[in-house]
Amino acid sequence: MINKYIQEAYKILDGKQLERELVEQLMDLKGEDILDLMSLANKIKKKFAVESHVCTIMNVKSGMCKEDCKFCSQSMHNNSDIERYALSSTSDMVAQAKEANKADIASFGLVTSGTGYKRVNPEFKKIVSSIEKIKEEVPHGKVCAAIGLLSDETAKVLSEVGIANYNINLQTSVDAYGDLVSTTHSSADRIETIKHLKKYGSKVCSGGIIGLGETMKQRVDMAFTLKELDVDVIPLNVLVPMQGTPLENQEPTPVSEIAKTFALFRLINPTKVIKFAAGRETVMKDYQGLLMTAGANGYLTGGYLTTRGRDAQDDAKFEKELAMF
Ligand code: SF4
Numbered sequence: 188m189i190n191k192y193i194q195e196a197y198k199i200l201d202g203k204q205l206e207r208e209l210v211e212q213l214m215d216l217k218g219e220d221i222l223d224l225m226s227l228a229n230k231i232k233k234k235f236a237v238e239s240h241v242c243t244i245m246n247v248k249s250g251m252c253k254e255d256c257k258f259c260s261q262s263m264h265n266n267s268d269i270e271r272y273a274l275s276s277t278s279d280m281v282a283q284a285k286e287a288n289k290a291d292i293a294s295f296g297l298v299t300s301g302t303g304y305k306r307v308n309p310e311f312k313k314i315v316s317s318i319e320k321i322k323e324e325v326p327h328g329k330v331c332a333a334i335g336l337l338s339d340e341t342a343k344v345l346s347e348v349g350i351a352n353y354n355i356n357l358q359t360s361v362d363a364y365g366d367l368v369s370t371t372h373s374s375a376d377r378i379e380t381i382k383h384l385k386k387y388g389s390k391v392c393s394g395g396i397i398g399l400g401e402t403m404k405q406r407v408d409m410a411f412t413l414k415e416l417d418v419d420v421i422p423l424n425v426l427v428p429m430q431g432t433p434l435e436n437q438e439p440t441p442v443s444e445i446a447k448t449f450a451l452f453r454l455i456n457p458t459k460v461i462k463f464a465a466g467r468e469t470v471m472k473d474y475q476g477l478l479m480t481a482g483a484n485g486y487l488t489g490g491y492l493t494t495r496g497r498d499a500q501d502d503a504k505f506e507k508e509l510a511m512f
Pocket of ligand 1: 299
């Protein structure tokens with residue numbers, strides 16, 4: 188017998204919205220009810236979010252960031268043993284974009300460490316000209332960017348150059364950001380960047396991390412904020428505890444809670460791309476398939492910022508099998 192709150196949530200398949208009060212009941216589901224919730228999330232995905240979204244990223248500038256994000260191995264406030272380097276050359280970026288294209292990965296994202304670019308400085312100009320060069324040399328590929336906070340001016344420039352998606356994660360709920368993520372900047376800074384980008388017509392990719400120590404309510408709050416902001420793609424990461432960060436010994440979140448979170452994100456954002464990003468192969472291992480049937484319709488492949496992932500071809504095979512469900 189399906190739980191009465193899940194039965195009520197089936198109305199999403201008729202195009203109805205999920206009210207906050209009902210989500211609060213679903214947040215408390217346990218055991219087999221979570222599997223029923225996941226099944227509904229999978230049905231919603233199949234009905235409203237059919238397009239699959241696969242992307243890969245290149246860390247084009249690593250480490251030395253003055254922000255204090257607790258989970259991040261690239262922060263100067265943390266002591267992680269990572270490779271640190273300044274902005275990569277345009278030719279390296281083009282070469283990697285070609286590799287991604289050869290592996291049939293639709294979207295290629297350039298990621299920089301650091302606060303972001305509020306001014307059109309020489310480094311920002313180099314990133315923009317590299318994007319132009321990639322678009323010229325890989326005409327059928329999509330180029331994305333994740334280079335931190337933007338001003339109205341820099342958001343306009345990036346929108347005009349024609350990025351496919353701009354990634355800037357909220358990471359957690361607005362009220363938890365200061366405690367769980369960073370004290371050197373705020374969610375408001377990130378939301379402002381999203382608004383600048385949307386003003387100029389750019390598509391926005393924004394999600395967060397599960398496992399920072401947040402509550403289920405704070406995850407749901409983030410899902411509703413992303414809905415209000417009308418972002419296009421929602422990447423969900425499972426914390427990969429990095430050595431040298433304050434979260435290096437963080438207790439892992441139970442898989443059932445992660446699965447419930449994925450399903451609730453799909454119920455709250457039925458039509459959006461929900462992408463399983465970091466933690467899929469490295470932390471979730473055997474459970475990644477389970478989570479991909481809890482409402483996700485995309486994933487990040489081929490490695491992350493300072494950790495490696497799985498081979499893109501293995502992932503493509505995996506995705507084909509999962510499409511049967
Ligand atoms: S997440 Fe970004 S802004 Fe935060 S410390 Fe890491 S590189 Fe810096």
